Amino acid sequence: MQLNLKNPLVFFDLETTGINIVKDRIVEISYVKVFPNGKEEVKTRRINPEMPIPAESTAIHGITDEDVKDCPTFKEIAKSLAAQIEGCDLAGFNSNRFDIPLLVEEFLRAGVDLDLNKRKFVDVQTIFHKMEQRTLAAAYKFYCDKSLENAHSAEADTYATYEVLKAQLDRYPELENDIKYLSEFSSFNTNVDFAGRMVYNDKGEEVFNFGKYKGQRVEDVLKNDQGYYGWMMQGDFPLNTKNVLTQIKLRSFNSK
Structure with a gap:
């Protein structure tokens, strides 16, 4: 075919x-x-x-x-x-x-x-x-x-x-x-970043897909645990994941 x-x-x-x-x-x-x-x-x-x-x-x-x-x-x-x-x-x-x-x-x-x-x-x-x-x-x-x-x-x-x-x-x-x-x-889930560290939930919101904050909204985590962003940026994560995380952080900051 x-x-x-x-x-x-x-x-x-x-x-x-x-x-x-x-x-x-x-x-x-x-x-x-x-x-x-x-x-x-x-x-x-x-x-x-x-x-x-x-x-x-x-x-x-x-x-x-x-x-x-x-x-x-x-x-x-x-x-x-x-x-x-x-x-x-x-x-x-x-x-x-x-x-x-x-x-x-x-x-x-x-x-x-x-x-x-x-x-x-x-x-x-x-x-x-x-x-x-x-x-x-x-x-x-x-x-x-x-x-x-x-x-x-x-x-x-x-x-x-x-x-x-x-x-x-x-x-x-x-x-x-x-x-x-x-x-x-052929997609198991809807990835936010290509490595799938963040995914969209059923409401179309970005949530973490790993670790202690798995299932929690990325914006909420970045707001409530301000050190988590720095930990991820310094950690062994893909560059694409870090770029997407930064975009979400900046979007949240600019919406205030």
Whole structure:
């Protein structure tokens, strides 16, 4: 089934130095850009993470320090990458929880202002887990009847994710071939920041999604515990989370 698109949809996958959104870096990014007319554009880039790649990460994706020593840094490709995904919706496998937050962090560190707030995000893993509870390799076998060769290479995982979504639409008639619908269906909650440290409650208010203030309105916490903002700003939180927290604090201050 060909995807019903209003905007180009970029399926992407990251290979990284680890799974810490704040500290780890991208070593490879691959994407399949699918246009509304069905045209596909595929690109893979190796990236110098400017830090050693741990052996346990190399064991997963096969990329070594030697492989990326002469590759550009993310900062060197950030502007061109931002231009390539400008105006596109984004899709991936576990992308809402990992790939998108980490990608946003890399752009912020590079000083590139990429506004993703109006984009739609389709997480194929979430659709799969809601329907079947499996992994990407199992999803590829289940939906496409193919074995996933070169698993954990960014390009193989990216293209498999694209094929799985199309097969999901074929298999489940109740799934609408509409990116807005798929974005909402593949979201477990409505994040305020990309890492999900803050979410919207059923009244559309920002509340904390972790720690001792979980479920409490962000504005109330910042008002009643004035040291909490400073603790978060100095803590090991993503830059995007800190930026969003600051916006809420300034909004509350300006409304007085």
